[in-house]
Amino acid sequence: MTDISHIRNFSIIAHIDHGKSTIADRLIQSCGGLSDREMKQQVLDSMDIERERGITIKAQTVRLDYRAKDGKTYVLNLMDTPGHVDFGYEVSRSLSACEGSLLVVDASQGVEAQTLANVYQAIEADHEIVSVLNKIDLPAAEPERVKAQIEEVIGLDASDAIAASAKTGQGINDILEALVKKLPAPTGDSEAPLQALLVDSWYDAYLGVMTLVRVRHGVLKKGMKIRMMATGATHVIERVGVFAPKPVAIDSLGPGEIGFINAGVKRVADAKVGDTITEERRQCEKALPGFAPSVPVVFCGLFPVDTNDFSTLRDALEKLSLNDASFSFEAETSAALGFGFRCGFLGLLHMEVIRERLSREFDLDLISTAPSVVYQMEMTDGKRFDLHNPADMPDVTRLASIEEPWIKATIMTPDDFLGSVLTLCTERRGEQLDLTYAGNRAMVVYRLPLNEVVFDFYDRLKSITRGYASFDYALDSYRPGDLVKVSILVNGDPVDALSMIVHRDQAEGKGRAICLRLKDLVPRQMFKVALQAAIGGKVIARETIAALRKDVTAKCYGGDITRKKKLLEKQKEGKKKMRQFGKVDIPQNAFFEALKMGDN
C-alpha cells in the first residue's frame, strides 16, 4: 500500500497520430519500467491492429515509480485512453479513475475535434490538465500558434505548456515533474469500508478474467471476500497486482491506487464495468456512480462466404465478445446471404476493427452488409420496438411513426475547405448549431441524422478536405423522420440484404444511385438482369445489365491447355466469391459497396 500523498493518477488525451503512445513509451522508459531490450514501440497498444493502425482501442494502465527532484519517489498511474470517437466510453472510464490529464497536442497540427471532446470531458471530471506540445523538433512546429489555439478553442491557460518531443526525449522529465507538482494527490480513507470502482474487465488467456480497479476507500487484499454491488455476486480475491507494465503481484491496493484483481470470475460479463466493489463482511454504504452503459449504435450483417463457416463465425464472435462487451450479435437469416449474424457496434471504426479481427485472427472470409442505425418504431397498435435491420421494417400501414437517432457533430477544418464542409453537412440533412474561427481553422457544430453519417460521411469529409478535417460526434436525441424503406429488386425479387431506410426526399436519388452502382458491381450474366429500386410496390429507379454476349478464348491449342486450366480455376474461384440470388450471381462486396454514395 502506497502513501496516498505520493500517488498521482493521470490519463493522456490526444488526437490520433499526435504521439500519445510514444509519449507514454518515453515516460515508461524514463521511469525504468522496461529495459531498452523490452521496449517495443508502443508498449501499450498490444493488439496487432492497434499497433498497425496507430490507434488505441482498449484503455491500458501502467504504474510507474518516479523519483522526483524533491528526492521523494512517487507512484504515477498512467491510463492510456483511446483517441477515437467510437471508443469514447473507454475515455470516460479512464478519466473517472484519475485526478489529472496530460493533454498532448501536435505542435505542427494543432487542436483537433477529437481532442476537444475528450479534454472537455476531462475538465468536466475536474481534472487538472498539463498541456504538452509534442513533436516540437519538427521544422513545421509552431508552438506559439498552437498555444494560442489551446487558449482560444479550449479555454485553457497554455502559458506553461511543456515543449516536448517523444522522438528526441526533450521535455519528458519536465512532464514527469509537472505531473507530481500540478496534479493533486487522490483522497481516500484507508480505514473506511472498501469502495473500489470497477474500471474495466477483460479476458486474459493465461490469467482468466482480469478486473481493473481504482480504490476510493479502504484496502483490497488477497484472500478478501468481495461483493459486486450491482450484480450482488461475491468472489474471493485470488491475486492483486499492478501493471509495471508487466503484471506484478502485490499484497494490497490502498486508497488512490489503480491495479488489477483476479477473483475467480468466470465471464467478462460478470465483472460489470462501472460496478462498485466492496468487502462482503464490511460493506460501504453507497455505490459509486457508474458509467452509462455503452450501447451499440451501428449495426450490420456479417455472413460467412463459405456457408460451412457459420459455426466458426459464431465461435469467433463469442470469443471476441469475451473481451469486448460493447458489441452485440444475434443470428440472422437472409434470403440472399444465408445464415449469419446481425452485429451491433459502437461506431464505424469499431465495426472495422471487429471485422478485421475476424478475418485476421480467425481466418474468416466474410460478407458484410451496409451498416445501419437503430430506429425506434411505433406501431398503430401502440407497440414500440427498436429496428436494427432495415429488412425487418414492418408494413407502413401498421406504422404510426419512426424515429431516428441524431448526433451532435463537431468538425474542425482549415477555413479553405469550410464551404465544402458546409455543403456536405447540408446534403446530409444537417442543422448548423455553431460556427467559430480560431486562427485559420474553423469549428462547425452540426446536428445530423446518424443515418447520414454512419456509412461514408467520414470518408467524404476526409476527401473534400484532403484529410485536414477532424470529426467527432456524440449521440444527441431521437427525432421523428419521414423515413421510408427502399427495396432493391434483382430480376423482380427483393434482395433483403440491400434494403435501406432513407429520408423520403432522398429515396429516389439514392435508389437510382444504388442501381447504377450495382450495374457496375454485378458482372454481366448469361441473361439480362433488371435492377430496380422500389418503395413498397412503387418502382422509383431502374437499370438493366445487358446479357453477356461473348466470353470465349479465340485460340486454344495444345500449348494453351495449362494456361486455360488456370483460367478456369480462377473463374471458379471468382464464382465462389459470388452469392447466387435466384439465377443471378452477385459479388460479395456488392452488398457493402452498392450503398456507398460517393460524390453526389
Next chain:
Amino acid sequence: MPVSDTNPDLALYIHWPFCRQKCPYCDFNSHVRTTHDSAEFGTALCLEMSYMAKMLADRRALTSIFFGGGTPSLMPPAVIGKIIAHAEKIFGFAPTIEITAEANPTSVEAKIMTEFYHAGVNRVSMGVQSLDNDILKFLGREHDVAEALSALDTVRHSFDNLSIDLIYATAGQTLNDWQNTLSQALAFDLPHLSLYQLTIEPGTVFYTRQRNGETLNLDDDHAADLFELTQHITAAAGLPAYEISNHGKPTAQCQHNMNYWRAGDWIGIGPGAHGRFTIAADEYKNLQRVGTATRRSPAGWLQSVQKTGHGIDNRTHDGADAFAAEMIMMGLRLTTGVSIQQIETICGPRGEWLDDAAVTQAIEDGWLDRNQSNDSGMVTDLRATDAGRLRLNHIIAMILR
C-alpha cells in the same frame, strides 16, 4: 485412371522459336535471333523426339505432325526433311498422316514451301492475317496484301491442303469491313480458314498499349456481332465452323488440331513446347497422362537437350478429374461436342467431374444440346449450341466440378 482399350491418336508438335521480328499481338514463344545454328537445332529436335518417344506407353504410328512457331517457314528445308525422316523412323506414319507447316506469306517463304513439300510437308497454314493493308500495318506485319496474295498463289501450285489465318475484330472494324475481307477470302476457294478475333494477351506490345489506354480491339458486344456474321457467311459458303475459330470443308479439318480438341496424345518438342500423352504404365500406376513443358529460352533448351537428351523443365500428371476437365474444355470447342459416355469410361463416373444440374440448366437455357448425332457417326451426347460456343468460358466454368 484406367487405361482405355484403344490408345488415342498420336501427334507430334515441333516448335521453331525464331522470327524475323516480333508481332505486337503475339504471345507465343518467339525470339528474334540470327546467330543460331539451324542444323544444330534440327539435331537437338531429333534428340528430344527420341527421348520423348521412350516415355510413351507404346510406340504408335503418328497421325499428324505440325511445325509451329515462331516462324517455321524460316527453317532450312534440309532440317525439316531430317526431322520428318527421324519421326518416320522412330514412330512410323499412319497412311493418312497430315504434316503441316506454318508459313509467312512472303515471296521468299512461298518459294521455300515447294522445297518443304518435297521434304514431306503436305499442308500449309499461312499467316495472311488480313486482306486490308491498314490492318496489316496495325498488326505489325512485314507483308502487304499484294505480296500475301502472290505468295498464296505460289503455294497453291504445290499444296491442295491449304489454310490461311485471318485476325478480325480489331478496333474500329465494322460489320461491312469484315464482310468484305471475309468474302474476298472465301473467293479463294480454300478448303480451310482460321478466323481469330484479336485478343490482347499479357506480355505483348498490345497489352502494354492497352493498359496505357489505347483501344485495340472491339468490345465484346461488337465482337459478338462480327462472330455471328462469320458463322453465317462461312456456313453459306460451305466452310462451316467446326471449332470456335476454325472453318473447313468436312474433309479438310485440321487433323492435328482435332487431336488437341479430342484430348488425344501428342508430343511437343522444341523450346517452350507443350506435350500431353499417356506414359508407360509401369511408371505411374494410376496417373498415366503426363503433361510436359520444355524450357522457353532457345539457348537454354538447346544446352539442356545436348546435356540430358531433353529440355523438359515442367512435368505434370493429370488425375482423372483433370483429364475429364480437359476433354470437356477442349471438346466443347468443337461443333460436334463431346461424348460424356466416352469420358466416363476413361475418367470414371460423371458425378466426380460434371455438375449435372448445371448441365440441365444450360440445356434449358439454350447453351448446350444433348443427343446430337453427327456425320462421322461418333456418339457425341453433349455439344454447345451456336450461342453457347460464343460464351463457352462461362459455360465450362458453370458445368465442371
